[in-house]
Amino acid sequence: MWIVALVACLAGLGLSIAGASPAEAHAVLTSSTPARGAVIAEPPSRVQLVFSEGITLTSDSLRVLDPQGRRVDDARPRAEDGNAYAVGLRAELPNGTYTVAYQGVSADSHPIAGAFTFSVGAPSATSVSADAGTRNPDAGVVGRAYAAGRFGAYGGVILLFGASCFLLWCWPEGQAHSHLRRALAVGWGMAFCSTLALLALRGAYTGTGRVEDVADLSRLVQVLRTKTGVLLGVRAVLLIACAVLWVRRATSSAVGSRPSGWLLGWSALAAASLAGTWAGAEHASAGLQRLVAVPVDTVHLLAAGTWVGGLFVLTVALLRRTEVPADALARFSRVAFVSVCALVVTGLYQAWRQVGSPSALLETRFGLLLLAKLGAVAVLLCLGYVSHRWTRRFTRTAPGSPGPPLPRLRRSVASEAVLGLCVIALTAALTSTEPARSEASAAAAMSRVAGPVSVEVAFDTGGPKGSGSALVIIDPGLPGANGVHVTLTDPADMPLDVPAVEASLTSPSHGIGPLPIPLRRVSEGHWTVPDFQVPMPGDWELALTVRTSDIDQTTVRRPVRLR
Incomplete structure (x- = not known):
């Protein structure tokens, strides 16, 4: 009888643990390109995510969905330097809001998931659920059983x-x-028995979380190719x-x-x-x-x-x-x-x-x-x-x-x-x-992520059709390579084409600059550079010069903070 009592006690405690609050993610998304919530002028050729520690990915771990919920990535995520992972995009994206959903396994064997959005051109309505990719692996029957x-x-x-x-x-x-x-x-x-159960459940636990996937042998084969799967197999053999x-x-x-x-x-x-x-x-x-x-x-x-x-x-x-x-x-x-x-x-x-x-x-x-x-x-x-x-x-x-x-x-x-x-x-x-x-x-890493820095300024060169506004986006707004986008619009909010646009950054506190930003025209009213190098974080002064004719131009200055 004591064995029955002991097993019952252990099972009760196990169920109490299974019903505890869901675990926090063990690898955290610290930055991305495009940044979370960014509105970028040009469609990117790929999406890159950086985590607080290394993760294990599958072909479905990084998904980019268009406003209608269709996948636009190439389904080939790859690891890059550090804890960065990227997935290419199939073709040039039209304007609208896109959802990036990620799912993987941390270095300490615990699954993670999440999602965020970015927009090309301007935000739009999307059919993708706001919680896409944010499945809690410890919830549901599979999570509690695991x-x-x-x-x-x-x-x-x-x-x-x-x-x-x-x-x-x-x-x-x-x-x-x-x-x-x-x-x-x-x-x-x-x-x-618990080791065999963990082996059987792991594929569904780190994947979809559906009970029917526990019987999927292909997932078991995938699990046995991971570090955790190998160790569980070794444990069973040792027992x-x-x-x-x-x-x-x-x-x-x-x-x-x-x-x-x-x-x-x-x-x-x-x-x-x-x-x-x-x-x-x-x-x-x-x-x-x-x-x-x-x-x-x-x-x-x-x-x-x-x-x-x-x-x-x-x-x-x-x-x-x-x-x-x-x-x-x-x-x-x-x-x-x-x-x-x-x-x-x-x-x-x-x-x-x-x-x-x-x-x-x-x-x-x-x-x-x-x-x-x-x-x-x-x-x-x-x-x-x-x-x-x-x-x-x-x-x-x-x-x-x-x-x-x-x-x-x-x-x-x-x-x-x-x-x-x-x-x-x-x-x-x-x-x-x-x-x-x-x-x-x-x-701490998340607190250092500023996301894209947006500066909107009005200008008036004094000549015909010389007034309008400029939206300057510095993405991701961190030291290192940044994309700089300048979009000019007239008072009717239509694209404004001008002969020349110049920009620079100056750091008065560090005595750096002015650093010229080599902008190039890509379309009517849109000037950009994909990889301008910001040498250090801090308070900078942005100088933007707009020339609307051979003799009409103006320079406006605004402070920006890059972290």
């Missing part, structure tokens, strides 16, 4: 690590008890190898015999490899210091498994009135102490790497979840100290003499196990939440 599978995999491997350590190192004689062997089998079964190793141990050795050094060594290697499949696919695999973060995350999961998983097994033994020898309790107490020390050291490093600043603990969802986990671990340590004291009293009691009451130890260890489930639940939630450091970096 979250539950992630929790099941964590819970299963922690129980597997704890049961293996307890039965191989702390109390080999405990293998004679069927309920302890079942604990090991339950941990293995949860980890293996099968662990089962073979355990069966061989059970058939070739007497029940309760001490394991050989060979078996302990292979078991430790298998456990480290299993833990590495989590570290290699989650937050540790992306961001800063990955070569350090992955092994640290591996040690963290191993330590959590030997401590929390061992508590589950010890709880089962005590609740079933199994007589656990004092030396086994003492050995597990030492293992728990070493595991806690490893958890503290690796946890501090992970907190520094993923949070970045004290303020982020209170200002981000990741920080609040981490504080909740730290609080649960602190209470768990207090309960562990109480259990340790009871364990020491048991080990110091002389044979035949009355020892301390066993129910107190049972209650203390059972409380630890329940709280350990809460820690696992919070850990699963953290893995699906954007780290505070990357969230802050993405926000």
Whole structure:
């Protein structure tokens, strides 16, 4: 009955995680060309997107839709320098509003999606939904099932690590008890079944989110070609190898015999490899210091498994009135102490790497979840100290003499196990939440994105047909290459053709300029240059000279801020 209760408890916690708030995106769109909401005079030949970290794309990951919802891209997205990705456009676009929808997978295996619009010539009505491409991957049946599978995999491997350590190192004689062997089998079964479920769900989870796509074998093939798919496959193979190793141990050795050094060594290697499949696919695999973060995350999961998983097994033994020898309790107490020390050291490093600043603990969802986990671990340590004291009293009691009451130890260890489930639940939630450091970096990057800078000025050269207005657009308004577009219109808002237009930028504070902008006429009333270089951000002065005849011209100046 205890197995049914444990599985029910784990399933309930898994569903609570699945129903938690949707995860933030782990890679954030920081800039684009054309910029979000830009109105450009000439149709672009391609669309480029820059993200806060690298992402994995498919042929449908970048889509450009015309006002009627038809695709106008070439369906061949490609990676460029840094974290930039571009897709070409099929032909010259007519005027109107276009929607760019993107969807991909972050470097830490989490899917992202979003959309924005830009306009050519002037904005227009569009049949494309405003939320095109913004599907939340963690919503719906597939998203919730994937979250539950992630929790099941964590819970299963922690129980597997704890049961293996307890039965191989702390109390080999405990293998004679069927309920302890079942604990090991339950941990293995949860980890293996959850891994297969994640493999089956991943294609739909990172794609359309439709339940019917779970049965699409072509998506499974695509998943197996990705880093996450490979690691999930390796995890399944390792779990099968662990089962073979355990069966061989059970058939070739007497029940309760001490394991050989060979078996302990292979078991430790298998456990480290299993833990590495989590570290290699989650937050540790992306961001800063990955070569350090992955092994640290591996040690963290191993330590959590030997401590929390061992508590589950010890709880089962005590609740079933199994007589656990004092030396086994003492050995597990030492293992728990070493595991806690490893958890503290690796946890501090992970907190520094993923949070970045004290303020982020209170200002981000990741920080609040981490504080909740730290609080649960602190209470768990207090309960562990109480259990340790009871364990020491048991080990110091002389044979035949009355020892301390066993129910107190049972209650203390059972409380630890329940709280350990809460820690696992919070850990699963953290893995699906954007780290505070990357969230802050993405926000800072977004704050630096000015988008296109528009300046509209009126002019009057004093001659016939010499009055009108000029719209100057500097896109994207950042240091580096910018497109500069000048559109002249007369008082009736019709294109105004003139013999010459000149422009320049000057930075008085830095003593730079005037920098001439080499505009060329492309159509009636429209002058442009595609790649004018802005050397640095700051406050600039734009000078625009309009000549309407051989003797009539005027120069207007306006301040512009380029970030």
